[in-house]
Amino acid sequence: MSARLAPGFDRIVRHAVLGLQCRDAVDGRVVADGLRVRLHDGWRSGWTAELAANRSGVFVLHAAPGLHGFGAAAAVVSPAEPGRWRLEIEDVQGRYLPVAAEPLLPLDELFGVGPGAAPASPPDALPYVPLYSAPTRPLPPVLQALRVELRRAADPDAPAAWTRLELWLGTQRLAEGLAGADGQALLVFPLPRPREVPIGVSPAEAGERFEWTVELRAFRSAAVAAEPWPTLASLLAQPSAALLDAGSPPLPPAPLVLRAGVPLVARGATASYLTVAD
Structure with a gap:
């Protein structure tokens, strides 16, 4: 029928x-x-x-x-x-x-x-x-950017692939991103609100309203890094890992200072990259 x-x-x-x-x-x-x-x-x-x-x-x-x-x-x-x-x-x-x-x-x-x-x-x-933004992403003019190259602390010649990154200002998370298979990462985000300064300060001090000390945090798993194309669930579940300067002995990198209109590059004191503890 x-x-x-x-x-x-x-x-x-x-x-x-x-x-x-x-x-x-x-x-x-x-x-x-x-x-x-x-x-x-x-x-x-x-x-x-x-x-x-x-x-x-x-x-x-x-x-x-x-x-x-x-x-x-x-x-x-x-x-x-x-x-x-x-x-x-x-x-x-x-x-x-x-x-x-x-x-x-x-x-x-x-x-x-x-x-x-x-x-x-x-x-x-x-x-x-x-x-998540790729390093080749065109940067919108109204947004800020942080670039960083990550390598393995145990083998600085090897990229710290698929490391997840977060950028924090105090208790506020400004951005989240990923390093690609080559260890290159781009975090794109809007600028935070200008800092408050007392009335009557000098022009030099007033300029500090647009400067912020920020913290970059890393999350990495050796098992995830070994995958050519990890899943979203495994990327988001990676544990916290220490970011280190490439010098000897390895120490935490210097604080990052974010300035309005100035691209931010996270790097070591003597190298163009940071390392991630294995």
Whole structure:
């Protein structure tokens, strides 16, 4: 028996088995243009699906081997297993570092981390995938930047790949970023509010309103660093690691002074890089 849909009354609802939205870790805005999003099936060698973004900037997949998106919810034909699916996100424009993940499908909500993972993420944002700045990202003129090269303390010739970084001003986190496979990192962030100074100070002292002493913190795992393309979950779960000057003996680097309009470069006293304790 066949039935005909009545225009204006009936419609086919197709639920997605995977949906995700990517947001800039700097300002929390949705990013869809220039991204290549692919899903790989570890059970079927060579099976790959490329996801397209809808008008809301959500990348959607409606069917995969053993899964389909028709019915009241995404129907499971064969059960998914942890580690079966691998999601890979690349920016063909070179603005963001690549991101990977291992989602469990099907999902009844957007895949990603909760709001607040990015310093500027909207508080009412749905789960999303944060995108971290690549060193090749063009710097917006109204934002500040910190650049740093990281190497392993045990082997200064080797990059401290995939180290996660946070920049703090007192109790305020200004920025979060990642070092790429080559150990190069770029953190982009808005300037903090000018410091308060008493009325009647000299012009020289007034200029100090736009200077801040900031702290750079590192988070690193040797296991994550050994991966050619780590997952987002493993990157965010890395433990704290000490940042060191490249001199001998290795000591904590000198305090960083952030100045308005001046690019900030974190480096050692005698080297152009910092090292991360193993």
